[in-house]
Amino acid sequence: MQQKIKRFYKTAAAAPAEAGGFAVLLDGRPLRTPVKTPLVVPVQALAEAVAAEWQGQGAEVDPQAMPLNALTCTAIDIVATHRRQVVDDLLGFGGHDLLCYWTDETGELLQRQQQSWQPLLDWAAAALGAPLRKTCGITSLDQPAASLAALRRAVEAHDDLALTGLAAAVKAAGSLVLGLALAGGRIDAAEAFALSQLDELYQAERWGEDAEAAKRLEALRLELESAAQFLDLVR
Structure with missing residues (x-):
């Protein structure tokens, strides 16, 4: 975690850069x-x-209070220079997507997954050409090669800035499908959070909310909001 430092400038402003694009200037x-x-x-x-x-x-x-700055630096320092690795990492989420692992018990949680997750899986099949298999429980499930190839094409279609926002969303949500849906405007940050934490929120309703779990969930919610804001800015 980066430490706070004493403010060393008076003003911050955006301005055209000499070589093109836009820079951020601190006291010029x-x-x-x-x-x-x-x-x-x-x-x-x-x-x-x-x-x-x-x-x-x-x-x-x-x-820590400047998430857009952090994402922009990530785009320049990491994504632009290690783009292939970033894409490969995201495909790892797609190969074992959260939305493909449903509860193995009948009841309300299964109904919520059916109502909330299935429409996103249907969207991935129709909009991305990536039908994904789903299973009950935690047994690892291999996805069709053609679907993984379609997901790769969808990820690679993003430029470095958009890929940075997508990566942040996917890692916070634990789902490539949710990240792509957020990046594509299919869902918003609040929906992405609720869908990604469907199981945990359901358990909290039943058994009460744990303070540490609530803190972790709030951090994930803020990460998704920042990713969504970043994606909106770079579209």
Whole structure:
């Protein structure tokens, strides 16, 4: 976790970069990523949103309170230089997607999965050309090669910025289908959160909410909101 630091600038603003795109300036000086690459993006709205995060800091700068800045740096420092690895990592989620593992008990939870998850699996089959098998319980399930190839094409269609937002959403939701649905506007962040935590939220309703679990869920909810905001900015 990055530590807070004393604020070292007065103003943050977005401005056109000399070589094209849009930079973030702190007191007129270009902001750089953790590996010292100039933070320059092709989308003005994103640069303005990152600048707003920096401008909104108080006497101390809290990196944890600047998720758009973090995602932008990730896009520049990691995704742009390790794109194939990022795509492969996301396909790992698709090969064992959360939405494909249903409860092996009859009852309300199974009904909720049927009502909530099945429409997204149907969407993946129709919109992405990726019909996925599902199973009951936790036994590992292999997916059709053609479906995995279709999911790869869907992931690779995203540019570096959008791929960064997609990756953040997938990792928070634990589901490539949910991440692609969020990136494609099929669902919003609140829906992605509810769908990804369907089992846990159901158990909390039955047995009560655990404080640590609630804290973890809130962190995941915020991660999905940030990913969705980032995706909206770079579309």
